[in-house]
Amino acid sequence: MLDYVGLEAELGEEERMIRDTARRFVDERIRPEIGDHFEDGTFPTDLIPEMGELGFYAPNLEGYGSPNVSETAYGLLMQELEAGDSGLRSMASVQGALVMYPIHAFGSEDQKEEWLPDLGTGEAVGCFGLTEPEHGSNPSNMETHAERDGDEYVLNGTKTWITNSPIADVAVVWARDRSAADGDDDGPIRGFLVETDRDGVTTNKITEKLSLRASITGEIDLRDVRVPESNVLPGVEGMKGPLSCLTQARYGIAWGAVGAARDCFETAREYATDREQFGGPIARFQLQQEKLAEMATEITTSQLLAYRLAELKERGDLRPQHVSMAKRNNVRMAREQSRVAREMLGGNGITTDYSPMRHLANLETVYTYEGTHDIHTLILGQDLTGIAAFE
Numbered sequence: 001m002l003d004y005v006g007l008e009a010e011l012g013e014e015e016r017m018i019r020d021t022a023r024r025f026v027d028e029r030i031r032p033e034i035g036d037h038f039e040d041g042t043f044p045t046d047l048i049p050e051m052g053e054l055g056f057y058a059p060n061l062e063g064y065g066s067p068n069v070s071e072t073a074y075g076l077l078m079q080e081l082e083a084g085d086s087g088l089r090s091m092a093s094v095q096g097a098l099v100m101y102p103i104h105a106f107g108s109e110d111q112k113e114e115w116l117p118d119l120g121t122g123e124a125v126g127c128f129g130l131t132e133p134e135h136g137s138n139p140s141n142m143e144t145h146a147e148r149d150g151d152e153y154v155l156n157g158t159k160t161w162i163t164n165s166p167i168a169d170v171a172v173v174w175a176r177d178r179s180a181a182d183g184d185d186d187g188p189i190r191g192f193l194v195e196t197d198r199d200g201v202t203t204n205k206i207t208e209k210l211s212l213r214a215s216i217t218g219e220i221d222l223r224d225v226r227v228p229e230s231n232v233l234p235g236v237e238g239m240k241g242p243l244s245c246l247t248q249a250r251y252g253i254a255w256g257a258v259g260a261a262r263d264c265f266e267t268a269r270e271y272a273t274d275r276e277q278f279g280g281p282i283a284r285f286q287l288q289q290e291k292l293a294e295m296a297t298e299i300t301t302s303q304l305l306a307y308r309l310a311e312l313k314e315r316g317d318l319r320p321q322h323v324s325m326a327k328r329n330n331v332r333m334a335r336e337q338s339r340v341a342r343e344m345l346g347g348n349g350i351t352t353d354y355s356p357m358r359h360l361a362n363l364e365t366v367y368t369y370e371g372t373h374d375i376h377t378l379i380l381g382q383d384l385t386g387i388a389a390f391e
Contacts, residue, residue, distance in 0.1 A: 115170060172193060
């Protein structure tokens with residue numbers, strides 16, 4: 001696999017093991033059938049427990065069955081999973097960074113003991129409810145709200161574009177606590193653990209997608225849903241809660257996008273050396289070599305950024321703006337290079353027999369979710385100038 005400047009030569013034994021385990025899983029369990037799943041619009045749900053057994057869900061957390069691996073190891077895991085398909089990485093990323101992480105960081109001891117072990121093994125599936133039909137890039141204006149009623153809360157609202165929701169056992173729902181409103185304030189944003197089998201919860205599946213088809217996406221509709229006070233995440237209030245979760249997930253995306261791009265490169269390089277036209281392999285032509293050289297350079301540059309993020313994260317120096325730069329750069333890179341790889345495959349490249357077109361379609365979603373490319377641009381702009389362009 002492409003590792004042009006030898007970054008993987010410095011990996012520790014545990015990091016190599018996690019990389020190799022994930023790569024083998026993708027080669028044996030994902031690649032043979034992922035084209036069919038993409039075409040059919042399905043996710044291989046039968047593999048969810050197996051992914052749990054292999055430790056693919058939040059292995060960088062500590063305790064409750066999680067092994068607390070390095071941030072580089074976690075990044076490599078996301079890279080290998082997305083080399084298989086963005087839908088595969090999305091499932092693991094949501095389960096770990098957006099469900100297990102907030103419970104681990106902000107949950108009560110009872111909540112941690114109830115949910116983290118089962119989520120870690122894949123016996124339970126979670127989803128993350130933040131985005132709403134009218135509030136995507138500006139989630140702080142969310143309309144979903146909770147009202148206290150005795151020792152319970154009553155939730156109402158709708159979340160959309162929610163990975164895993166139709167198969168989830170629990171949803172981490174972010175809502176305004178109107179019971180704690182002060183004057184004209186609508187109340188602080190708080191996290192609620194909502195079991196999806198409660199009365200008033202529906203999780204309709206979103207169909208007819210043209211991207212991220214091998215991923216289960218849905219809604220969370222809440223109509224007078226009652227949850228006990230013990231289901232509130234006690235450790236956080238305000239947008240710090242959901243935004244800190246997104247930072248964790250975006251970190252994984254920055255690594256995952258490199259995996260998708262690397263898979264496109266390897267497919268294009270193999271095709272160029274095997275495909276013969278005009279009396280020899282097309283890899284001998286200068287135009288094809290220029291494309292491969294540019295792809296390798298862009299992927300290597302993004303790898304370096306991902307590895308640097310891991311170093312910063314390990315020592316506690318990682319800022320959300322660092323992650324914005326990496327998510328913005330690496331997904332844009334993967335989006336562009338998947339198009340070039342598809343181009344090199346000619347007509348054969350539009351079939352499910354080859355991965356670049358599937359990656360290209362998936363990356364249109366990755367380019368948009370977890371903060372659009374434009375929003376991350378403005379986050380960096382504010383950090384660089386001290387002026388918020390979106391206020």
